[in-house]
Amino acid sequence: MTRSSSYPVVDVLRTRHTGYLLFTSLLGRLPGAMAALAIVQLVRSTNGDFGFAGLITAVYVVAGAVGQPLLGRLIDRFGQVAILAVSGILSFLAFTGMALMLDPLPGVAVVLAAAAGVFTPPLEPALRALWPRLVTPGPQLKAAFSLDAGAQEIIFILGPLLTVVGIAVFGPVGNLLCAGGLGLVGALAFILNPAPRAASARRRSHVTAHLGIRSPILIPAVARVAVFTFGIGVPVGALTIVATASEAARSTDGLAGWLLAVNALGALVGATVVGIRPLGSTPARLLTLCGMLLAIGYLPLSATALPTWAFVVAAGISGLMLPPTLGQVFERISQLSPAAALTEANGWIVSAMTLGIGAGTLVAGVVVGAAGTSVVTWIVLGASALTALVSLVALPSKSVIAPQSAASRSAVG
The missing domain is CATH 1.20.1250.20 (MFS general substrate transporter like domains)
Structure with a gap:
């Protein structure tokens, strides 16, 4: 039991697992803030077609919006560990394929962009499902949700900056691979924590309840x-x-x-x-x-x-x-x-x-x-x-x- 302070957000950060889970979740969410600019820059470096850049970016974003509740439902049924690991691997592979296929086979790259979006690891909803388990209801839970929302802003500050640095260091193709790799590393690091594993074990014991x-x-x-x-x-x-x-x-x-x-x-x-x-x-x-x-x-x-x-x-x-x-x-x-x-x-x-x-x-x-x-x-x-x-x-x-x-x-x- 951590000693209570006069600031609920401090109590949240002192609580076991919270800092680690928040950091790894944000790491795994970085592709969402990097991918749009990374894809556009990669298209510009190949055929330079802004129309196609807009299309493939939109496909990625919309596919991500479709995938989050679907993967979330699978997590509720089978637990966080398996779904986050598998989706992280599949999303990384799709990012890799998209980066390599964009120039020779743009049609295939669009399909892979959809796959990268659909299989984006649902770290954001996964963490928010854990907050009520990790901190006490009331001011601490309110502070946890506000901390989560505020920390998300860091992603949208760092994402474009990392994309610029990534392109300068690795080139447009390597930068997109880097973005996908960060998502995979974040997802795998997240599920190494005992809290997601404990939630997954509990969820597996309640599969029949979820079915109804x-x-x-x-x-x-x-x-x-x-x-x-x-x-x-x-x-x-x-x-x-x-x-x-x-x-x-x-x-x-x-x-x-x-x-x-x-x-x-x-x-x-x-x-x-x-x-x-x-x-x-x-x-x-x-x-x-x-x-x-x-x-x-x-x-x-x-x-x-x-x-x-x-x-x-x-x-x-x-x-x-x-x-x-x-x-x-x-x-x-x-x-x-x-x-x-x-x-x-x-x-x-x-x-x-x-x-x-x-x-x-x-x-x-x-x-x-x-x-x-x-x-x-x-x-x-x-x-x-x-x-x-x-x-x-x-x-x-x-x-x-x-x-x-x-x-x-x-x-x-």
Whole structure:
């Protein structure tokens, strides 16, 4: 038993296994932040077709969104160790094949990109299924989910940087192999920890219980949280286009990178604040409020006439509410989903966020491509309005406000 401190996030990091699992999970998730840029750069080094680069990257992203809940369901049935090991190996092999086949056989490379996405090890939902086992409910669990969401921002800071370094050191092909290798190493290191192995042993003893459980996405309250998560992903995805368009409009080289980096820094600040002082109410009551605040946080970016330094500050403000909001999402899912289907439930949430980000990027890109950089204001306003509207979906009915009791969760676990 670790001695309690006045800061829940410190208690989480002091808890046995948590630091190791968080680090190895983040290591294994790095391909998700590296692959898009790595694939585009590899295509440019071969045939240079941006259209094909967009196609193969989209195939990889969408396949990943499909694979996470499917692999999560397999984890809930067979345990984390086997599924994470097998998926890590298959994803690495697919990355390798894609890198080697892209030039001579681009059609095969597209298929392998889909395989690399589908078999992406579901480390994100796997870790979130372990948090309720590792830390005590209440402030510590809230802090753990917020820490997880904030640490994810580190991936999106390091991912592009590692891609640049990887291309310089290993070349475009070697860089993509490196990205796949990091995913495999992270997955294998994760399952070496006793916690995933203990969860897998327990899961194998409850296989028959899992067979009678329907997919958690069919639970209306879980589906509403997934829709909510899609909604908060839209402005996150649109920000990439907003940053790029703002750089072009202001003729300021490198501005897009600074905007995205400061946005991630703002998210880290938000995660740190709620890690030290977790939000006091229940996630059922906080989801809509957090979603509304996140939408409001993006509004300063609609003021395109701001001085450049103020626009950069606005990018930081827009990131503040993302980890607190995602923390509420993860905690709510842990309450709503049956214990025996918790990994799959988290997989659906990961997919919803991925699709929301993809939709935001796609729509914003199409609008800017058709109307020019002058529409940035309307893109920000539209994305924020959609997030605020979808946040209303998370308002709970009286029948789902109370979290599941420990007895009801253990009965299905």
